[in-house]
Amino acid sequence: MDADEDPENTIMAQSTAQPALDIPSLNEELSSLSPQKIVAKALSLYDNIAISFSGAEDVVLIDIAHRLKKDIQVFSLDTGRLHSETYQFIEKVRKHYGIAIDILSPDAAQLEAFVKEKGLFSFYEDGHKECCGIRKVAPLRRKLSTLDAWITGQRKDQSPSTRSDVPIVQVDGAFSSGDRELIKFNPLSNWSSAQVWTYIRAYEVPYNPLHERGFISIGCEPCTKAVLPNQHEREGRWWWEDATKKECGLHAVNPTES
Secondary structure: OHHHHHHHHHHHHHOOOOOOOHHHHHHHHOOOOHHHHHHHHHHHHHHOOEOOOOHHHHHHHHHHHHHHHOEEEEEEEEEOOOHHHHHHHHHHHHHOOOOOOOEOOOOOOHHHHHHHHHOOOOOOHOOOHHHHHHHHHHHHHHOOOOOOOEOOOHHHHHHHOOOOOOOOOOEEOOOOOOOEOOOOEEOOOOOHHHHHHHHHHOOOOOOOHHHHHHOOOOHOOOOOOOOOOOOOOOHHEEOOOOHHOOOOOOOOOOOOOO
8 A cells, every 4th residue: 555545644635734713713712712822822823824014013912022032033124214223123123022023025126126116116106015015015915925824913992094004813815825724813812002012011021213213103214203192103104195095005904803
């Protein structure tokens, strides 16, 4: 009998295959749990899973995950337009946790052609989607094509217009392919900004120094500004555009999977 016909081999192959998740049931199970327990569940379900890192929420997730597993996968998008403080922040996080951070960059030829045609600030005139598509979405798509699942710092209260229905776990419809389903975990979905910062202070988690200058949601330098008291945190992102467009494409699809 050939090896691939051996029932024992067949059983082994079936036991190592990733089982399909019942997303609605898993959401119900996780909805009342703490981010710590949600992260633990995500790490128990997937070996090939990574944390997307850019802001304060993401470092909270790194801190939680690092307490559970030292060799966590972490990646960050380098658009080439970040604040100098953000680059220093990324390095501080790398050293603080002693982890490798996979820095993702845009395709050089694609970016060069775009800048040559439209210049460095076309987004002020025709919107940020094209620039973000090259600098953020394309590099992210390449990375996510190598993963089974990823963990993000999305919160429902970050943007009432675009994130109010962010589930704890979902099939990532934006980055799944026809033959490969990508799962996205949002462990901080039900947390507020105040809860994030309570955790940061309690556990002395590193944070971007721009937060001390009124920056709450921090992206690329030309597209981010500090906000005034009582302004919503996303008002500092792409401030020249309508509130319903304040997404770069990384989390363009946020339906509750049911």
